Amino acid sequence: MHEVSIQITVNDKIIEKNIMPNVLLIDFLREELKLTGSHVGCDTSQCGACMVFYDETAIKACSILVAQLNGKKISTIENLEKDGVLHPMQEAFRNNHGLQCGFCTPGMIISAISLVKKNNNPDESTIRKHLEGNLCRCTGYQNIVKSIEEGANKMRELGDI
Amino acid sequence: MYQFNYHSPKNIEEALNIYNTCEEPKFLAGGMTLIASMKQRLIAPSDLIDLRTISNLSEISLNNNIIRIGSLCSHDKISNNDIIKSNIVNMSKLASGIGDPAVRNMGTIGGSIANSDPAADWPAAVLALNSNIVTNNREINNKEVFTNMFETCLEENEIITEINFEIPEFFNYIKFPNPASRYAIVGVAIAKYENKVSVAISGASHTPFIAKELSEALTMNFSDNIPLNTISSDELNEDIHASSEYRANLIDVLTKKVLKTY
Numbered sequence: 297m298h299e300v301s302i303q304i305t306v307n308d309k310i311i312e313k314n315i316m317p318n319v320l321l322i323d324f325l326r327e328e329l330k331l332t333g334s335h336v337g338c339d340t341s342q343c344g345a346c347m348v349f350y351d352e353t354a355i356k357a358c359s360i361l362v363a364q365l366n367g368k369k370i371s372t373i374e375n376l377e378k379d380g381v382l383h384p385m386q387e388a389f390r391n392n393h394g395l396q397c398g399f400c401t402p403g404m405i406i407s408a409i410s411l412v413k414k415n416n417n418p419d420e421s422t423i424r425k426h427l428e429g430n431l432c433r434c435t436g437y438q439n440i441v442k443s444i445e446e447g448a449n450k451m452r453e454l455g456d457i
Numbered sequence: 458m459y460q461f462n463y464h465s466p467k468n469i470e471e472a473l474n475i476y477n478t479c480e481e482p483k484f485l486a487g488g489m490t491l492i493a494s495m496k497q498r499l500i501a502p503s504d505l506i507d508l509r510t511i512s513n514l515s516e517i518s519l520n521n522n523i524i525r526i527g528s529l530c531s532h533d534k535i536s537n538n539d540i541i542k543s544n545i546v547n548m549s550k551l552a553s554g555i556g557d558p559a560v561r562n563m564g565t566i567g568g569s570i571a572n573s574d575p576a577a578d579w580p581a582a583v584l585a586l587n588s589n590i591v592t593n594n595r596e597i598n599n600k601e602v603f604t605n606m607f608e609t610c611l612e613e614n615e616i617i618t619e620i621n622f623e624i625p626e627f628f629n630y631i632k633f634p635n636p637a638s639r640y641a642i643v644g645v646a647i648a649k650y651e652n653k654v655s656v657a658i659s660g661a662s663h664t665p666f667i668a669k670e671l672s673e674a675l676t677m678n679f680s681d682n683i684p685l686n687t688i689s690s691d692e693l694n695e696d697i698h699a700s701s702e703y704r705a706n707l708i709d710v711l712t713k714k715v716l717k718t719y
Contacts, residue, residue, distance in 0.1 A: 297460040317463030317505065320496075341493055342637070344559065353533070353562040359492050360563065363463040364485075364507060407558070428639070429557025 302366040306331070307375040315362050322346045322357035325372060333373035333402050337431065344430035347403035348372045354410035356429070373402035376409075384450035385409050385443075394443030396434035404430050408444040409451075416452045420445070459501040465510040469593050469616055472506050476614045479504040484616060486529060486568030489560050514567070514618060517541065522624050528567025528617040533558070535566060545586075545622065547629040547718075551578050551646075554632065556639055567617040570602065573609045573664070575694075576640040580665040582630055584657035585646035587623035592616060606663040625650050629715045632660065633707050635698055642699050645711040647675070649719075654679060656712060661693045661704045671712060681716040685709050 299314040306329060315324070325331045325348070334357055337345035341359040348357045349371040357370075376383035385405050388394065395401045404427070411418055411426045418426070423444050424437070432440060450456075462479070466472040476482050483502035485491055486509065494500050508514065514529035519540045526535060535541055536553035555561055555569075555578050569579040570590060583590070583599050590597040592615045602609050611617070625648045632644030641660030648655050654675040656668040670687035688708055690701040699707070 298462055300463050316460065318458045318460055318495075320458075320492075339496070341489070341560065344557070347559060350562075354559050355562055356559045360488065361463070361492065361505075363465075364488070364509065366465065410558070426558055429559045 300363045300366070302362060304362065304365050304367075305369040307371055317361060317363045319362050320358060321348070321360045321362050321365065321370070324362045325357060325370075331372050331374050335399055335402060337399065337403075342429075342431065343400065344403040344407060345400050347406040347430070349406060349410070352410070352413055354406050373405060376405070383409070384454060384456060385412070385447035388447035388450060389440075389443040392439050392443040392446060394435070394439045395432075400430060400432045404432065404440055408447055411444070412448045412451050416448060418444070418448055458495050459498065461495075461502055462504045464504060464506045466506060466508075468511055469618065472508060472511065472616060473593065473614050475504070475506050479506075482506055484508055484571075486571070487531065487564040489556070489564040489568070490572050490574065491568075508567075508616065519544065524622045524624060526566055526620050526622070528570075528619055529565050530567075532556070532561040532564050532566065532569075536561065544624045545628050548582060548622070551582055551630045554578065554634070554639070566620060570620065571609060571611060571617055573603050573605075573607050574640070575606050575662060575664050576635075576642075576644075576660040577665075578630065578632065578641060578644060578659060581641075581644050581646035581657040581659035582622075582628075583620065584665055584667055585630075585648040585655045586625060586628060587648070587650060589621045590617055591619045591621060593618060596621075600667070603664050608664075623650070627719050629718050631711050631715050631718075633711060643704050643707040643711060645708060645715050647712070647715045649675075649679060652676070658688075658708055661688075661708060663694070668708065668712075671708075675716075679716075679719070681713045683709065683712055683716070 301314050303312045335345035337343035341356045346357040347354050407430050464475045480503040482504040485505045485507045515527045517538050518525050532552040532555045536549045541549045588599040627649040630646040632641035643661045644659035646657045656671040659665045690705040693701040693704045695701040
């Protein structure tokens with residue numbers, strides 16, 4: 297079996313590597329790049345804890361091979377905070393106690409931002425429907441929904457959409 | 458996941474050439490089923506041939522009364538496309554009900570058809586609407602595509618390039634989704650043309666199928682006063698999610714529900 301040579305941009309950094317084709321993006325991020333913010337919850341593309349940005353869209357990093365991403369851009373939860381300032385969506389999760397154990401939170405935040413990029417004023421039912429692919433076993437989702445409402449408002453005010 | 462070789466062809470011809478030289482190759486579209494199955498070691502292809510690197514397979518166009526959808530169009534793209542929204546709005550709704558947002562960003566219509574999951578949503582739309590599956594070497598009539606559970610009439614080295622749908626007078630698809638996977642426990646698609654109505658059922662049997670009696674009755678009289686229990690529960694799936702009797706009943710319930718949206 298042959299390695300493939302790839303060039304992939306992760307969090308604005310260009311990486312060139314030879315890699316085995318069966319390496320999943322989530323394993324590459326966590327094991328190779330030590331970006332452990334994206335989590336493996338279910339490993340069967342149900343839970344969404346591994347969500348990252350592929351360009352502007354949110355994808356599940358457990359269900360895509362690095363080889364498929366040659367020449368593409370990936371952005372993870374680690375890339376949201378800039379110069380010590382949290383992204384407005386992260387800030388909103390903190391303000392509203394939008395997490396308990398925090399395991400699903402990276403995926404929740406990526407998913408929430410991808411929603412707001414498409415719909416900058418989502419109502420509660422839109423948010424709940426959008427979170428179909430993100431499972432949380434602690435919060436009961438109430439505060440996550442509240443957080444996303446506040447995060448969307450903040451992103452809109454800041455023109456970050 | 459077992460080891461395999463990965464290929465990124467530039468065009469269909471190159472993809473077919475690679476296919477012919479490999480031991481047990483598989484074409485890769487969005488990978489939402491294939492990669493998951495490989496992770497579980499349910500399948501172990503020797504080579505993956507990535508079709509997403511072929512550029513011209515994700516267009517959507519309208520010509521006369523026919524909508525052409527490139528096989529590599531993602532469900533998300535289809536659900537947001539203006540041509541589809543303004544001509545078969547409920548097809549865009551079908552696309553936006555598949556899986557979850559991240560799955561819709563990657564999963565493709567061609568992949569869904571080639572995979573022929575009996576509980577998937579696209580096969581019901583393909584069967585109900587007047588449609589053709591276009592591949593690298595032929596056009597396949599919609600009624601011939603789905604032959605069995607996870608089986609189609611596609612040849613080994615045949616690639617779906619686009620799907621053509623004739624715009625109907627009316628189309629809608631409603632499913633009773635499994636709450637975890639969003640796959641259809643039963644889904645009903647109805648398409649009405651000037652002199653023909655087709656009712657297609659997903660999720661209920663080992664393969665999506667046309668409900669013949671319902672289609673004939675609705676062709677004669679397009680109303681929600683439908684003949685009941687036309688499909689015997691003996692022919693339907695039974696599993697932890699639903700008994701076959703329950704599925705048979707859902708077919709009638711969902712058919713009426715679709716008709717109420719006319």
